[in-house]
Amino acid sequence: MEMITVTQENFEKQVLHSGRPVMVDFWAPWCVYCRRIAPAVGQLADEQGERLGVGKINIDEQPALAGQFQVETIPTLMLFREGKAIGQPLIAPSSKAQISSWLQENGAL
């Protein structure tokens, strides 16, 4: 599935009113570790696209969204379902397996 570029304008439609859970990756171009997790996030979008939406929020371009969800450190992954953030955010995961099990624990996979 295609990665969604989430902005203030499309956040409500693409994330809150999505018909499936959406994992959002808060990142910025200068964040080196964000680059490292990006391939794993992209693979999950490809592998799990039928039941999971995957989006990215560039915190430099979308400071209001980062502020709204109190994202202080990146990369931070958040999961949304039925209009709400669910579970604890996942900060700087060390492996793809950690992202998968976080999604499973929160009922998204």
Add this chain to the structure above:
Amino acid sequence: MADSIYDVIIIGGGPGGYTAALYCVRSGLSALVIEKLSAGGQMAETEQVDNYPGAGEGVGGFELAERMREGAEHFGAQTLYAQAQKADLRANPKRITTDQGERLGRSVVLAMGAYPRMLGLDGEQELRGKGIAYCAACDGMAYRGKTVAVAGGGNSAVADALMLAKLCAKVYLIHRRDTLTASKIYLKALQENDVEILWNSRITRLLHDGRLTGVELAEVDTDRRRELACDGLFVAIGRIPDTGLAAGQAEIDSSGYLVADETTRTSIPGVFAVGDLRTKPMRQIVTAAADGAVASRFVEEYLVELFSGQP
């Protein structure tokens, strides 16, 4: 898949791992790299690599890692993105258990690298990302215009301090000795960049109000205490080799490194160690890559012996 047996399974997709993969597949062997996140390991978390031959005026660590992966895959290496959980290194074939199932290999190259050593102080884990960081190249930008301290005295600590000096209002380097472990050439660079070195000092406490606000320092000789206010602390006190998978199987030295000489052979036949987790005098991208190339030669030798029934 689980039924097929690879000639070699390489655990860890850093420069050592992917170079081993490249050389093995170019020798006609089947090779699987098991990588937990994305190619490159510690190198991928380096903003800019300047000291790898051919890097020119610098190349991004992540980009270089992806090129190493693409190069190895172009010649037939496969990558499995999975966490290796257990390795039965003495079995034949060798058996690697991952969160994506089991994989079998006639030989194994261990290339899991290393991760940063922590200070071991109260609150360190909780303050990670809230003032405590382990990678200046990754997190430095968040401290632009602020006051930061770097703990350590080796090459990484000094490189971190110099990088932060370009961004931050003030940089302290906290070192427990009275001389740097880092190359001499660095001392002048630190002075030129107004990095203030606090010699003979160790950090005894992290001060915080939910975020780091400073550190308590003890003078090593006198144990006299004082507080240093800072917004960020970059911990660069060394690395721990990630050798858990081989624990209790292959020989590991008192510092935790896998014992292997320049042939990369470990104490277990058919198991090789490349890169930062191997006993060696210098841990660099170029020496990890060199290990990978050398390993391929001894993997081949081992497989020839295996098929002629010798070992």
